[in-house]
Amino acid sequence: MKEKLNSIRQSAMELIDKCTELKSLDEIRVNLLGKKGELTALLRGMGGLSANERPVMGALANSVRGDIEAAVDAKKKQLADAAAALKLRAERIDVTMPGKVRPLGKKHPLTQVLDEIKDIFIGMGFQVASGPEVEYDHYNFEMLNMPKDHPARDTQDTFYITENILLRTQTSPVQARVMESSPLPIKIIAPGRVYRSDEVDATHSPLFHQIEGLVVDKNIRMSDLKGTLSLFAKRLYGKDTVTRFRPHHFSFTEPSAEMDICCFSCGGKGCRLCKGEGWIEILGAGMVHPKVLRNCGIDPEQYSGFAFGMGLERIVMRRYNINDLRLLFENDQRFLNQF
Ligand code: PHE
Numbered sequence: 001m002k003e004k005l006n007s008i009r010q011s012a013m014e015l016i017d018k019c020t021e022l023k024s025l026d027e028i029r030v031n032l033l034g035k036k037g038e039l040t041a042l043l044r045g046m047g048g049l050s051a052n053e054r055p056v057m058g059a060l061a062n063s064v065r066g067d068i069e070a071a072v073d074a075k076k077k078q079l080a081d082a083a084a085a086l087k088l089r090a091e092r093i094d095v096t097m098p099g100k101v102r103p104l105g106k107k108h109p110l111t112q113v114l115d116e117i118k119d120i121f122i123g124m125g126f127q128v129a130s131g132p133e134v135e136y137d138h139y140n141f142e143m144l145n146m147p148k149d150h151p152a153r154d155t156q157d158t159f160y161i162t163e164n165i166l167l168r169t170q171t172s173p174v175q176a177r178v179m180e181s182s183p184l185p186i187k188i189i190a191p192g193r194v195y196r197s198d199e200v201d202a203t204h205s206p207l208f209h210q211i212e213g214l215v216v217d218k219n220i221r222m223s224d225l226k227g228t229l230s231l232f233a234k235r236l237y238g239k240d241t242v243t244r245f246r247p248h249h250f251s252f253t254e255p256s257a258e259m260d261i262c263c264f265s266c267g268g269k270g271c272r273l274c275k276g277e278g279w280i281e282i283l284g285a286g287m288v289h290p291k292v293l294r295n296c297g298i299d300p301e302q303y304s305g306f307a308f309g310m311g312l313e314r315i316v317m318r319r320y321n322i323n324d325l326r327l328l329f330e331n332d333q334r335f336l337n338q339f
Pocket of ligand 1: 169171284285286307308310
């Protein structure tokens, strides 16, 4: 019995020593010390021993059991420590590593300048309105004093969807919509996309942007138009900006004008930017035609107004010296990142 106990101890120690997994360690423990274990079975046979052998064997069996338990516990701790160390190593974070740089988005130059223009007009008490890009012929032309046979329609190469529905060629239909449906007085700008069936080249695009403006109230005069738009030009181009108004023609304003600013590149002497003119055209404007007011249900005897419209792309191109309109629509990051 003594030999058996010693050999159990020896082989147990070897098994435990070689063990590399918590699970098999547990199996070893159960096989030896469990209810049906080897050592337990041996102890059950102690009854057959003589009275003076029994305490000696009992003590030996207890010391074997103690040794095995101690070895299992020690191994368990060793395996657990190794597993924890492995996990720590796997989860280690090197806080000295450089961070990942997230590319930062920014506003498109068209949006940047539009925001600036909006701010200028909002600062003068204007509200921002909008209208549909798919528009009725009625609002894009008829209401604006351009009946079907009007020659001015030819200058706006229109994308027709049906005979009566088109892609708006200007933001001016928003004027008619606002006058028809809003209480007076009116003081709005309406930025948005417009469409004309032009071939794409350095200065033409079938899609571009306009910013419309409209003021309707009692006693609105040409001097209000000039004052408002001159102030706008000074805010956008600098306080020393000189403006001039030239007579022009639009079917929905009377009188009509175009506003130029003195060339900010050459100061009026004439250069490439202003094509030797000394002046740069910025926008079209005029007093709202009495017919248009009447079309929208406003009495021209009581109310008057002025309107203006400008092209956003041209303003942006001049501001940043961009010589090809297509750059604004291609979304090439190398171009856009410069703004
Ligand atoms: N809608 C005109 C254009 O596209 C611009 C304009 C707007 C002129 C408002 C006068 C008043 O050319």
